[in-house]
Amino acid sequence: MDQDYKAHFKVFCSEVREWEKIHVVGSLPVLGEWNPRKSFPLTKSTDEENTFHAIVSVPSSIKEFNFRYIRVMYLDPSENNTSEPIMVLSKWETFNNARTCLIGVESQDGVARKNITDQFGSYSGKTQITDGWILNEKESVVYFRIHGEALKFFAKSYANKEYRLKVEPFDVRYSEIDGDDVVNLPTPSLPCFSNTDLSVLTREDPIFGDQYFNGSVFRNDQDYLVFRTRTVSLQNLAFRIEFYHGEKRCALSYVLPSSMSGTHGATVSPVIGLSSAPVGHINVNYMIVKRNKYTDQNLDIDSMKTTFGRYWRKRNRMLQIGHRGMGSSYTKNIGQRENTIFSLNEAARRGADYVEMDVQLTKDLKTVVYHDFHVLVAVAGRDSPSSTPTAAGENKSLHEIAIKDLTLAQLNLLHFEHISRANGSSAESPVALSVTPSKTETDELHVPFPSLAQVLRHVDENVGLNIEIKYPMYMQDGSHECQGYFEQNKFVDIILAEVAEHAGNRRIIFSCFEPDICTMITKKQHKYPVSFLVVGATNRYMPFQDIRSDCSKIAANFAAGCELLGVNFHSEELLIDQKPIEIAEKYGLIKFVWGDDLNSKEVQKHFRDEMNVDGLIFDRIGEDEVLKQNVFVVENHNRSSLFARSQHNSRSPSMSRRCMSTVE
Template identity: 40%
Template sequence: MFTVHFAVTVAEARPTDFVFVTGSEEGLGSWDPTRALRLEPNEEGVFVGSVNLGDIKQLKFRYFLGYYLYHDATASSLIIRKWETHLSARCVLPAVEATKNGICRAKVNDVFGFHAGRQMLSDGWLIQDPTNAIHLTVTGEALKFYKSKHVCEKYRIKVTPMDLRNRDDTNPLDDDGDDTNDEPATPILSYSPTEIAPLGHDEPYYKLQNEFGEVFTNGTDYAMFRTYSVAVDYLGFKIEVFKATEDKLVAIGYALPSTLLNTYGKTSVPLLTTKGMPVGKIYLEYLFIRPIRTTNLTFSMDRSFIKHWKKRTTLEVGHRGMGNSYTQFAVARENTLHSLNRAAKHGADYVEFDVQLTKDRKPVIYHDFHVMVSVAKRSENEDKHAHQLAIKDLNMDQISLLHLDHVKHQGEGKDLENVTKVTPKALDEAADLQPFPTLEDALLYVDADVGFNVELKFPMIQADGIHECENYFEYNEFLDVILAAVFQNAKNRRIVFSSFCPDICMMIAAKQNKYPVLFLCCGSNTRHQVYQDIRTTTSLMAVNFAAASGILGVNFHSEDVLRDATPIAKAKQYGLISFVWGDELNNKDTVEYFKKVVGVDGVIYDRIGEMNPRASVFSLERAKKSELFGKKQPPSPVGGRANSAMHLFHRNSESNGTIEKFENDAYNVMNAYDKRHNGAVEWPIASKGPSRRRSPTAEDLERYFVASHGLIDGYMPRPLDTAARQA
């Protein structure tokens, strides 16, 4: 029996925050945050707690911050505000580290978010209904006043959530004395404080609002407000507009549930003076994000890749597999199982492809939102009349039976000699050559060693005012179907999500806690249609958006960053990952420029490995690892007493087999550690006698402890008395 103590210093805990620890044992909730151990602050302000565990060899754990919101006077939901997202969780070896009395970590003080020499914290995800994350956006010419005396260049805007069941004591207009019996005796805290991300500022991260709001320049600024609620049916917002230079209220407005009709949209809210006279209005965009609603799909805290990116050589990604085949020449039909597998065979590290939904809600792989449908039978001798239809209006059976063509293949004078048709001419083509494979089939039948960059196609309004595909699926419904297909079939495959739609990127990050997200940016370019949303048309704004949203990084358009690579430099400054996509990358010299001069993390291009054969970095790493550790190791010696921690392990173990397993584990971990830090690849060899591994010394075991706990450069947790002296 062991007693493991936890102590953690939290620098930025809010008054409503609780500190939790969850981990690999039932006493810590088995990685379920709703069953985690809650820590309590001691006199020095350090959050402490302990748990009694059985005879375990290893305990892994993470800390997180959370708070509770209440649906009514009794029922509540946990909201995860921040959690540690290092790839490897914290680790303790009770059999090695415990005292004679079985006490472990009694004098160790961790620092929240700091582990293995790195600070890594992420926003939580939505873990249970009825929790919603609500985003309000104020951008462009958002404020309009009727009288010139109220018109200014800059204002300050404050957005405050309200539960309409509560009385608003700050509002003099809320003076109805007859409704007191309907009001709860104690106000229901069903919402969180509002945070704001000012994307036009140098520090775009979410933060709590100031008392008199945040400065907003009408016409140029972009402000995202965020709050959480567990009672959206009663949720409203009070919007206050102050003068920029003084704490004087100019106008006030109320966004009520009737104003926010759907889960997303645009609305205008009337602005009134304190006497109730109309003075103007404010335009808002809103988005409600709810937890994923798929049966038997839950997320735990044991492992997360949302902020993990191993620094290595630039990854090379096959665009739509082997490349765009419908408007350019490619060796295989784009976005098919054959094309994806061929790219993997040619050494692609990842393959990129586009996913959208059919009418019967099947995730299929296809780039464009529309196809041309021929109403005649498949015959070369009959006239065919083509009509443009959206993929969302066709079910899978119709897609497989109809004669389909690409929307750009229509019209006279089209040079179609070197492009591939959507529907194959030969009806007996192999299944892997067929268009519209399902996402599930791609996950099951494409080489498991190649990573997937899954681009989620969600229509947006173009700069020319044309909507890419109107009356599309609801945001949450769309994402739930695709995420369910990924999590049910991905297994151990490397996955990165991406989208041109910034709201989709935010929602992916809010709905799951395992896979990272890249924001696709158009930037300023002449080759492709751009969008009205400034977050994707300006590369610097895209960087700020990615930093504020806490996603992995940005996928830039090559034409834009070839002119000016400043956005990539800024992304690195924020610790973001940078990918690049675009036709310019079909030139080998451009690829080398981005890899070796700019130093991006990934490049996406057509016809990968066709002219210059390559092997994927993952296969090379695996081969190198096999070469290093593939040889059978000699047996571990059992005679003699080891020193220090090894002696303690012998004393607490019942069999030599356990000791040998410990030494083998230590051998494997130390090899990896030495490879990174000292260049050694072998366990120390005894200086005399037959060539075999010697028993580890105290120094060896200290290095093993450091490596197995994910610690580097000699960093060790601070003892409690040090924290107390600094408090």
């Protein structure tokens, strides 16, 4: 009987925080079969700093296996005497191709990798480390954003000074106030929270990292601070905001997540001075991200075997992305109804590499592909003869109603016009298409409001999908796109669950104008990448209140700090200022561009040749060109041809070196 192999693992990690450990996860049962919760723990070396090692047995029948290193921390909810510490995924290696061990070839005397020391996050000439997503039901990630006119002091001695802010988490069960000082009582051996990281979006380096001992400078209407903490006991977590003037702490404020209203919003907390009296207040925006509640129904979501969250293959050819399929049809004179199966497939037929579409939810929590938050519903008046069929609009008035207030059945039953027809504008509009098809339009592919699942099943599988998540925001004039919307976690979970069930091997990129939705998607899954949609400086649209979407430079910093794939920039601002492109390139972000300027072939050429962007999102894709194949079809064909030629010319059935390569 053949003896088992012995595989050695040894890795150096330059950054290991308190309570953190290194595990290895991989294709072998002993390595958890890509399940991070079943990963194999390494032992910290006693004679080599920040080095971890282990030896595992590998069956002799195994000739090759793959693996990744991960950084984890154990947090203790301390709910009762029997509660077990919970493993939280802190950082992990996110190369598209995991590490490979050809153990049948590499082993000597049955031992493999004996004298190899790996570098955490570096492999095959690449370095890529990414924050972990939420693995546990009890786990949450809390974000605090301090920006704008966040500070107000009514005590004169505190006004008109520059302050440094620091956010410190603590467990309310183990802290108390003694005079002017905070006294930390004896705590469990493991905390229920992680350190609090900081990202400053208005400075050169927006990447999350440790805070300074005396905090970071915050000036009203100048600085934008984002704080982030993981916890497994949200109900017992509190935050102490410390105010420093220079190196001296001069005031405190407290925020308790358990007292917040919902998982997303703003709270105002008093600022307490050295005399223990209120001297002002601070406004804090917050977001609490929870685990995707549908993840356990699809175990592949947590698998570390494959990840595309940070993966993008650079190509010489700029990608062409069909906007809503063949383009906006309700405000422009385009023959195909936008966001329908037909329009998306027509763009694919004309050679689109990706098609962009908009997804939102109905009242009964069904996904629908539609752009605007509202429609106009035709309602018959009292003077309309009840027994006489009427044409659309005859003896009927149009009333605005939100998609979220209609069930899917109602969307398929009632007659709708586009919101642009409000106030009688339909008579002057050159666009003939209504939202609801006429009785003569019988092709179901032209029907509006397809579900996300229908798109995933029926749109050409060779074309990539840019799924824009529609989530309403406040506008700069104080109005809101759609009040009373769904709670963010619930909203995102439903969409992600439908994608997980029906996407298969499709190429998918998520995007959204709401930056917190982008952050949330990255914390709930890792398979699909996210790109931040930004309006930037504009004279064409009402800007959003959120400065992250109002300024493309800050948008690029936000995307870099939150480890998004890239940014969908608005052409209007980039044609005036190219600095956002430079920031994106500095941090390796993928650069897409959208906007009406792209209707011009000259402008498209400018972005391709002068700005070297990765993709353009525009209307009427391929309409005035010879039909072509998208880049993925061409690449697949070339790979198949190359493989066929190599097979034909090969005299040996042995595997080629190219096939063994771990680099695509």
